Amino acid sequence: MHNDSSSLSGNAGRPIILLGCGGAAVCHEMRSFLATKEFNVIHVEYCPDVIGLDACHFPDLILMSSHKDCNGLDVCEKLQKNLFKRRPASVMIFGPPDDDLVDQAFAAGADEYISEPIHWNLLYYRINFLIQKRKAELELSDFAGRLEQTNRELKDFTYVVSHDLQEPLHLIRAFAERITGKSHSVLDEQGAMYLQRIEMAAGRMQSLIDGLLQYSRLTTQAQEFVPVDLTDIVREVISDLEVRIDRQKAKIIIGELGIIEADPLQMRQLFQNLVSNALKYSSCGQAPRVEVFPLPVPENADRGNICQVVVKDNGIGFDSRFQEKIFGLFQRLHGRDEYNGTGLGLAICKKIVERHGGSISARSASGQGAEFIVVLPLQQNKKG
Ligand SMILES: Nc1ncnc2c1ncn2[C@@H]1O[C@H](COP(=O)(O)OP(=O)(O)O)[C@@H](O)[C@H]1O
Ligand SMILES: [Mg+2]
Numbered sequence: 462m463h464n465d466s467s468s469l470s471g472n473a474g475r476p477i478i479l480l481g482c483g484g485a486a487v488c489h490e491m492r493s494f495l496a497t498k499e500f501n502v503i504h505v506e507y508c509p510d511v512i513g514l515d516a517c518h519f520p521d522l523i524l525m526s527s528h529k530d531c532n533g534l535d536v537c538e539k540l541q542k543n544l545f546k547r548r549p550a551s552v553m554i555f556g557p558p559d560d561d562l563v564d565q566a567f568a569a570g571a572d573e574y575i576s577e578p579i580h581w582n583l584l585y586y587r588i589n590f591l592i593q594k595r596k597a598e599l600e601l602s603d604f605a606g607r608l609e610q611t612n613r614e615l616k617d618f619t620y621v622v623s624h625d626l627q628e629p630l631h632l633i634r635a636f637a638e639r640i641t642g643k644s645h646s647v648l649d650e651q652g653a654m655y656l657q658r659i660e661m662a663a664g665r666m667q668s669l670i671d672g673l674l675q676y677s678r679l680t681t682q683a684q685e686f687v688p689v690d691l692t693d694i695v696r697e698v699i700s701d702l703e704v705r706i707d708r709q710k711a712k713i714i715i716g717e718l719g720i721i722e723a724d725p726l727q728m729r730q731l732f733q734n735l736v737s738n739a740l741k742y743s744s745c746g747q748a749p750r751v752e753v754f755p756l757p758v759p760e761n762a763d764r765g766n767i768c769q770v771v772v773k774d775n776g777i778g779f780d781s782r783f784q785e786k787i788f789g790l791f792q793r794l795h796g797r798d799e800y801n802g803t804g805l806g807l808a809i810c811k812k813i814v815e816r817h818g819g820s821i822s823a824r825s826a827s828g829q830g831a832e833f834i835v836v837l838p839l840q841q842n843k844k845g
Contacts, residue, residue, distance in 0.1 A: 476592045477501045479520035481508040481536065482554060485528040487577055491554065494581055495524075500588075508533040515540065515549065521592045526554045527562060534569050541570035550591035554579075616677055623673040630670065634663045665801075672805035675730070676790070679812050684724045686817075686841040691718035691728065691770060695753050698732045702740065709749055711740055716754030719768050722841045727813045732772070734806040735833050739774035741800055742831070750775045756834065766840070767819070772833045778825040787823060810835075817841065 478495060482488035483506025495502045503518055505511060508531040511523060523540070525533025537551050553566040555576040566574050572591055575584050637660050640648075648656065695715050699706065706713060713736075736751060743749035756769035779787070779794050786792050788811040793804040807821075810833075814821045818838045825831035 475499055475501045476521040477503065477518055478588070479511055479514055479518060479523045479549070480504045480525075481511040481523065481531060481533050482526040482528075483507055483531040485526060485531075485556075487528075487554065487579060488526060488531070490579070491524065494584075498585060507531060508536045511536050512539055520549045521595060522588060523549050523551045524554060524588075525551065527566070528554075528556060534565055537566070537571050538569040550595045552588065552591065616680060619673055619677040620681065623670045623677065626666075626670050630663060630666055633659070634667070637663060665797075665803075669803050669805070672803045672809070676805060676809055676812065679727065679809065679816060683816065684726055686722045686724055688720050689723045689725045689728050690720050691723075691732075691768075692716075694725065694728045695732050695736070698729060698736055701733070702736060705740060709740060709743065711743070711749040711751060714750070714752045714754070716752075718753070718755050718770055719839075721768055721837055721839050723817055723837065724813075727816070731810050731813045731835070734810050735772040735835075738806060738833075739772060739776060739831070741802070742778075742795065743774065743776040744828070747775065767836055767838050770835045770837070772835070773830065774832075775830040778827050778829045778831045780827050781825060784823045784825065788821065 476499075478500045480488075480492060480495065480502055482491055482504070488506070492502065492504050503514065503520065505514065508525055511525065511533070514520075515523065523537075525531075525536060527534055533553060537553065540548065540551065550572045551570065553562075553571045553574040555562050555566075555574055558576040563574060573587055575587065637656060640656055641660070645653065645656075692715060695718065699713050699715070705711075732753070736753070739751040740749050752771070752773045754771055754773070756771050758764045758767055758769055777795075783794055787794060788807045789804075790808045791804040792808070793802060795802075811821055814835055814837060818841065819836045821833065821835050823831060823833050
């Protein structure tokens with residue numbers, strides 16, 4: 462059976478040309494010329510025969526005459542309508558140059574034309590160029606297809622796995638709770654300690670699953686983009702974190718951040734994660750100070766189209782070597798004993814800004830606080 466990839470790359474490296482050309486003198490010349498080159502030529506004298514052959518030989522290029530004995534224009538149009546995924550490049554062969562014919566050829570979907578008297582070298586280079594171009598296009602579209610498929614699988618995988626893990630985990634937690642309630646008195650000290658560790662591990666697993674579900678829902682349950690006042694969003698986030706802010710005696714300073722088109726829930730998630738981190742990774746013995754302010758867009762950058770917001774803290778910071786790594790899934794620089802967490806917060810932030818067509822980066826040095834810079838477009842194309 463013919464395999465899709467055997468054309469272009471396979472077939473002992475010889476590209477296949479389907480030549481639909483009959484009657485005119487140029488057709489014989491064309492056939493002899495192509496035969497002297499490194500092509501595999503399949504020749505039909507009657508142009509409509511090209512249809513059907515294209516599907517079984519997978520040619521890289523179809524050369525079709527527009528002479529009256531073999532008018533390939535209709536065939537070219539039909540090939541386009543076939544929606545044949547691996548449509549080969551097509552070149553029309555004309556008699557003397559004719560503007561109308563040129564228009565018709567391109568309207569019918571031809572990629573190129575060549576007119577008589579034929580400049581054979583030029584024909585050869587055009588054919589080669591089109592074959593290489595088509596090859597690159599096919600490779601790119603194959604790659605994009607594979608990538609899309611992998612992405613879909615990954616999205617389904619994250620969702621399904623995190624969803625399905627909930628149930629056994631609920632059971633573990635429920636039974637652990639029963640033991641704590643009913644049978645606690647029969648446990649010795651070591652048993653009680655084991656039980657406590659089971660509960661803690663199950664709680665941690667619950668946080669991981671919740672985080673993963675949140676991560677996968679960023680695309681599956683995304684909201685429309687609407688005008689969002691980022692200053693309001695950050696104020697809401699601060700208000701949700703009030704108890705913690707009071708407890709840590711933190712000082713929060715918010716600048717005028719502006720209005721952008723965005724998914725409001727996701728903007729909230731974004732700043733919630735960044736501000737929580739700023740509070741969480743604070744230096745001991747020093748009250749946290751968190752600033753959320755706009756950063757002017759440099760003149761040579763995309764001014765008028767983007768905004769930049771910085772979330773800056775005076776906390777423990779991190780080594781600048783890790784400034785990219787921390788945006789990966791489950792990446793944590795600080796141990797669970799010191800700071801609890803899942804390593805998902807910044808991965809969620811990254812996915813949110815990327816879904817909005819923006820970017821996020823971090824700047825820090827150990828012990829010197831951290832800065833997270835979010836760049837977001839002011840406007841979105843409505844698709845989301
Ligand atoms: N403001 C910050 N200051 C210092 N380190 C930070 C800050 N924010 C994030 N980090 C580091 O990046 C890691 C990843 O952050 P995140 O994805 O939010 O996960 P989590 O907070 O659950 O650990 C954290 O574990 C921490 O090591
Ligand atoms: Mg976090």
